[in-house]
Amino acid sequence: MAVYGIDLGTTYSCIASIDDVGRPTVLRNLEGTDTTPSVVYFESGDNVIVGATAKDTAVLDPDNVVSLIKRDMGREVPREIHGFNYNPEELSAFILLKLATDAQTVTGEVARDVVVTVPAYFGAAERDATRKAGRIAGLNVIDVISEPIAAAITYGVLNPESDRTILVYDLGGGTFDTTVIALRGGHIEVICTDGDHELGGADWDARLVEHLAEQFRAEHPDAGDPLDDKLTEQQLRRDAEEAKKALTSRTQHTVRVMHGGRVATLEVTRDVFEEITKDLLDRTVEITGRTMEVARSKGVTDYGDLVLVGGSTKMPAVAARLEAELGITPRLQDPDLAVAKGAALYAFEETFRRLLADGAREEAEEMASRAGLSAEQQRQIAARRIKTVASRGFGIVVLNRDTQAEEVIHLVHANDELPAGRSSDFFTVHDDQTTADVRVMEQAGAVESPEPSDNNEIATGSVRIPSGKKAGWPISVTFALDASGLLHVTAEEKETGERLDLEVEVGGMTEDDVEASRAALSRVQVS
Template identity: 65%
Template structure:
């Protein structure tokens, strides 16, 4: 009955579980690495390759590879390969299947129950798409947990019995989050969160790649730009990422750029890297400052530590900038693996608590005994709570008199405690109105706004109204946002009750499409 934690990352992913000593352990891939590149290469219609081999294949045949898929979750992007169209959920499912298979080989047991992490800045649609990706992969998704919460769980393991207030600064390959968290008596409480879903190490790589191209063009002005050739561009992306990693531990490195029989030898320093990417780092500092202002409004002003997670925090400039800007002690905590380990701990503990809640005390004890937990540890685990907040505001589109501009009324606001349940009454705008359009939106920018253009439509449906009703006939709408950040909306016309109950499901793929995809893609071989 082992449950696994999965860090489904933009650029790298990994899987972990709690071992027989009660410690979270990352399971190595078949290639012998802790993390797997989040790259999918479509070798044929019946065979896909995931991981390091897929990343290598992307250099030779970039048109058959897909990377950075996490940035496209719930955005409606489609990918056509070998005559079939794939959604981001399906491509993510291939990565999840690879992780599950590697774990099966490492442990000898089939992976079924999983907790998958997502950026704190992910909204309801992205979280639901992540859950569906797990289902397409043939997994049972126990929960979807924010990455900073998972990191805080790992941090709590390192500082048992200590009450702390920390800010988790999570700079991954494709996303950035800042989350203020309190740890009190073993319980975890999220105060507030902020971030950007398109700001991460990949953007640093892009800057380095652009500079390499500029240097090559200066030396060989009579040759086309390497960016005009897909293979050359992909090789430059690989070289840029390797350069960034090298300059995290060295002050100087030389990159050889080859294109159309010409070669440019580009010398790079850490100082050059920091100059080229200063504005990116400054953006993370400003988001951190904004998060701290939100926390201060909630009464939190003092911090014990900044906890840095995500592979991109290994760049020395990150910790230096935070110390300089805020004067708070900085801990770089197992940046590549902390999230997966925290997810594994959460999966383990949640399995134990769910067994207790269901009355299966024998099953719960078996889980605890397998990890060698003491009675005191079991009691703490049974009582532990994790409080989270909404990452964004969610609302409904409303209309005034005919001809008036539509606007948005938010029922749930960013950083509201979860779970949240809000019911609001709305009214028809014309006599004898026979249908109401229910449009659900999510805050799109960094600030809540009632302007329609500042929100993203994430779901919708129509609610019938009995004929002959006057203008101002009441409609009841309820928003239920669970602790995982998944939204469920119910609209009801109360006179006829359940016959006019509309349930609006969030996410790009319907449950029927998920089931069909799970069946179809199960026949595709993962290499």
């Protein structure tokens, strides 16, 4: 049984599996590279191209190219292309399908059972959207796990002899997380996490684009703004990313900007690049400090390693700044591929454990044999446990009887150990009320707040109230956040004890929508 781990990244994605000697291995795409740009190009309404070709085409046909779609996951942000509307789940499904199809071509085995990673700071809506994207792509999503956990699994496998607490600093193309993780006896326990899913390498690129455009305008003030032209802007974004990568190993790089019949040859130095992006790095350091404060409140003060993952951590300023701030020498942990490898290990181990739990020992042993695992390694896998925490707080909107103002009561709090759950009694406001609306809210900022404006509404539902009841009729609401970070909400009518299921659809797609999307996208050729 072949299972796979997928790092569904904001700017680049990759897929990995376990080879015949038990090692996680990234599978190269049909273009011969380990990573695939997370870019989708609609050549027509029924032909979609994903990857490097799509990224290159953004310069020529920007209106039909979609990138950075991961930042829209969990939100209703449709894109109209060639007369069709596509939501973020469907666009992500194209990327997942490209990865799975290429993996099948390489291995000769159907790539169907997968674990997909998400930023640790992704909430319930984003995680649910990711799972649905996999289903739209025709995949069986075994689980959705946080990227730092996947990186920690890779780290733990490579360093099996050492128990320690590590700080994972994960700066990818579009998201940032920092997570404190304890490795003990082969087990993995997340202590706390924090992050920003709209902060990543793409923001460093954007700063460089702005800088180059400003330099061009200064040299050719009569040529207009290059950012006003979509083709020039796309070329600038491509040049900025290449410059950023070049400045990882060089101290200066030359960019030629062409617009309005004029050409400017611009020198970009590493010092200037670091200066114009300093506030972005400052934000990551601030979030890291906040995470360490929470860890300190939980008794964690010493760290065995500061592990850097995510392609953007290769920028020299990152390691230098972190070492200066924290006094810990950072370790680059296979930054581009560690997450996919960890997801593959997790997919393998989780499938192996489930087979044993279901009594399918023969199947489990065959799976282990194909991976060349010893009896001791099988025992370790069967025994390994992973504990994680909630990335944010979740609650519902209530009406304060004294002030008549709406406020949010949180039932699950950020960094509660998962699975987490809590029940609480709430009461109707009016006599003869027939229904009670339940508005499910997710903490939006770094600090939990009762103000509805400081939270995001991620789902709604309603509970029927028996007729003729006075105000103050009780209803028990239960929140359960599972180990994958997916939220389940139920309610119980107190008088009869009858259990009521709240029909809560987290995110923008219902189950029927998922099936409809899967059927509709089957008409599209993806390459």
